[in-house]
Amino acid sequence: MxxxxxxxxxxxxxxxxxxxxxxxxxxxxxxxxxxxxxxxxxxxxxxxxxxxxxxxxxxxxxxxxxxxxxxxxxxxxxxxxxxxxxxxxxxxxxxxxxxxxxxxxxxxxxxxxxxxxxxxxSPSRPHRLLVFINPFGGKKQGRQIYHSLVAPLFELAGISSHVVVTERANQARDHILKKDLTGFDGVVCVGGDGIFSELLHGVIGRTQQEAGLSEHDPSITLQSCDLHIGIIPAGSTDCVCFATVGVNDPVTSALHIIIGDSQPLDVCSVHHCSSLVRYSVSLVGYGFYGDVLAESERHRWMGPLRYDYSGAMVYLSNRSYAGVIQYLPADSQLSSPRDNTRCLSGCSVCSKGTERLFPHSPGARSLYSSHFSQFSSDTEGEWVSVEGRFRAVSLTCMSSSCPRSPLGLSPSAHLADGTGDLIIVRDTHPLGFLTFLHRHTSTQDQFDLPFVDVHRVKAVRFSLPTGEEEDRDEERERVNDGGMTEEGKRPSRSGSHKHLVERGEERGQKDFLCGLCCSKAPTVSVWNCDGEILPHTEISCKVHGQLVRLYARGIENGSATPTRKCQDGHRNCKGRCVLNN
Ligand SMILES: CCCCCCCCCCCCC/C=C/[C@@H](O)[C@H](COP(=O)(O)O)NC(=O)CCCCCCCCCCCCCCC
Ligand SMILES: Nc1ncnc2c1ncn2[C@@H]1O[C@H](COP(=O)(O)OP(=O)(O)O)[C@@H](O)[C@H]1O
Ligand SMILES: [Ca+2]
Incomplete structure (x- = not known):
């Protein structure tokens, strides 16, 4: 009209x-x-x-x-x-x-x-927002950032906000799941990737509850969420904000919220057996990133620096882990993690994703839904299996760029194309692994190494190799442990990891902590799921295209956006090369 x-x-x-x-x-x-x-x-x-x-x-x-x-x-x-x-x-x-x-x-x-x-x-601008501030995130500046930089802008724009300063972990998630949200156009967090994850779980969980869908059934297509999520960065990594806006800046994010920008985002669900464990948007990582997270929890007092310190410690401990990775490749005709493109605001690959995921006729949509199901293998293509020893196994639904790694874990990944990138770093010598890590900080291609493979995927499974009986027992212990709350099967975010770190009953964890000071190397690592330790080693992941929407618009192409070395060998061609978009 x-x-x-x-x-x-x-x-x-x-x-x-x-x-x-x-x-x-x-x-x-x-x-x-x-x-x-x-x-x-x-x-x-x-x-x-x-x-x-x-x-x-x-x-x-x-x-x-x-x-x-x-x-x-x-x-x-x-x-x-x-x-x-x-x-x-x-x-x-x-x-x-x-x-x-x-x-x-x-x-x-x-x-x-x-x-x-x-x-x-501007019909999509929010009028009323529910704001959660984590007063302990990052450098503990959340409250001040909100009141001095963000609230005056919301007032100017005529937005009324209800502010909740959290007093405990999971309060924001529980509030969204259980309280009356009538009249709110969106939810906003002031903090890091952890409090964002609480909002993500609240919004997805609530939407499925209202739609009468079980989040635990890995074969169903989840209902996409209408309630938008805004992020005011005030955390340690702030990867979700950086990767969807391009900068970690509270004023920039507040302005995106005010004008009602809308950026769909792929979400990965992580299941163990037939239970939902967690959702992730940035990193599901085993080996190095799991170990770094586990170690960093003991040094929270260092603030954001804890990751650098723990990264160095874990690097020096020189670990690799055995495992079996299975993945379901995405259509390689549409895009590839090594096509040297960047997902920028208005990205055409993601727009095509929208057409594929939500074609107009409802009949066509349900046809596509069954096509998208992880477990209907008829139209899916084949699962591929890789067994070996790995330094790191990472799955990311988006680039996962952050100030530490400005192009991210997978620089050509897309925010909303319905796929994730699986990065497999096989065991290698320490210098090789350092080269891999170091390339995250420059424009050099971290996938151009003989021990690294990257695949664009729709689903991933991870298990321990057969015959590793000891590990299987360990895995059973973990399953019995659960890490779930009394409300039933909903995962408890910090409950599980508190359990792992403080009580030290998790063997991989205990081995890991011990491994930093004695020579016994652990046989299993832990999974890092957007900054939370998962209570299971054997998991299956499925990407849900455009499940949630953020108040963002993707990265706007500043003239100087650095890109990778192109296939013609130009270094730092900074967007001028025809191979870059
Ligand atoms: C040699 C330099 C190596 C730099 C390697 C940088 C890799 C950065 C990858 C970043 C991926 C980010 C994915 C996001 C995860 C967040 O959800 C999650 C939670 O964030 P929150 O605390 O804000 O709630 N953050 C994380 O799990 C943190 C992962 C950070 C890993 C940093 C690793 C630093 C490694 C330093 C290695 C140093 C080796 C030195 C050898 C002598
Ligand atoms: N009031 C609170 N007390 C303790 N933990 C909290 C509180 N509010 C939120 N959290 C939890 O703190 C963790 C870290 O929060 P986050 O905002 O991501 O900061 P950071 O980026 O520094 O890790 C998250 O797991 C979140 O659930
Ligand atoms: Ca994606």
Missing amino acids: DIDPVRLESSLWVGKKRYRAALTGWHLNWTELDKKNRDKKTVSVPVSEVIGVEEGRVQVLPQMSVAEDTDREFTVFYVKRSSSGSPYGLLWRLGRTQFCCPSRDLRDQWMTQLRIALKTH
Whole structure:
């Protein structure tokens, strides 16, 4: 349906300069005029990126206040992209321009038309948000970040928010699962990947409850979630924010939330036998990343640095683990983890994913759903099996870029294509593994190593090799342990790992901790699932295309976005090479 665009055009003043300002349905433009009425520079702001309009000369920080109201002035706030951003994504800032009209009538007309345009052209903006702050995330700045940087912007945009400062782990998840959410358009977390994961589990769980679907049945197609999730980064890794926005910056994220941006995200479900263990969006990792997480939990007091310290310790302990990996390859015609592309805002691979996942007719959708099922092997293609000793086995549904690794675990992975990338690092000499790790910090290709394989997949299973009886017993012990809460089968996030670390009954864990100070090497590692230790070694994972939506739009392509060395051998061709998109 075409909506009649709002139009208004007049001569206005900004400071001492005269401008021709025009509001069409989609854009607000103002062009400086010289004395002979010739056009000079034009500023153009899409209506969808206007944050608010106020009468008078208004400022927002440190508090919203009207500096002066002469009856003829109004202030427009909008998204302004900062040139001093990171090379990986654009920083957004609050732009502000104060206009002066020749008359009060004209001022009122501008105010009215701008507000109508905002209502008409930004229907997906949130009006009411439920905000969870983890006061202990990252450098423990969550509360301050929210109140000083984010709340004033929400107020300016007319968003009302209900704020919950969490007092315990899993409070945010339980709140979303159990409380009345009527009237909320979205949920927001202020913290790291851990509190985000709580929101993810709450939103997915609640949606399945309402749809009458069992999350424990690995063969069903889960219902995608309408309630959007926003992330204000204030954690240690903040990988989900970095990989979906391109920067970890609270103001940028707040502005994406205000304008109601929407980024679908693939989610991986992790099952053990017939029970859901957890969901993941970034990393499901065994071996190195599992060991780093287990070790880092003992050094939480170090804050975000705990990962670097533990990374070095685990690297020096030089471990590899036996296992059997099975995976279901995705259609290699559509994309590949080594095609040297980047998933950027408006990504065509993800758009095609949307068409495949949600074709318009309901009949077609259910046909596709059965095609997508991990367990219907008829149309699926074949499972592939790899057995051996591995330094690291990682599955990621997106690039998992973060400040530590700005291109991520899998630089060409897509946020919303319905697939994940399985990275298999076979056992190798220490220098080889260090090269692999180090390449995560540069534009060099970490997959271009003889002991590394990467596959684009729809599902993965991991088991211990047959004949490792000792390990199987251990695995049985873990299953009996469970790590589940009294509410039944819902996994307990930190309950399980607290159990592992504090009581030390988990043998792999005990071996691991012991292994750092004595020579006995452990035979099993643990799984790191978005920063949580899983209570099982044998798991099966399935990617659910576009299961949730974030208030984000993917990474906007700053001119300097670094990319990999291209296949012609150019180093650092930084997007100029034709092979890069
Ligand atoms: C030699 C330098 C090597 C740098 C290797 C960097 C790899 C970075 C991969 C990052 C993957 C991120 C996936 C996201 C995981 C998060 O969900 C999750 C939870 O985050 P939260 O605490 O904010 O809630 N974070 C994590 O599990 C942390 C994983 C971080 C691993 C960092 C490893 C650093 C390794 C340093 C090795 C140093 C070797 C030195 C040898 C002398
Ligand atoms: N009030 C709280 N007390 C203790 N733990 C909490 C609280 N709120 C959230 N958590 C848990 O803290 C863990 C880490 O939180 P997160 O926000 O990811 O910070 P970080 O990035 O520093 O790890 C998560 O597992 C989350 O569930
Ligand atoms: Ca994906």
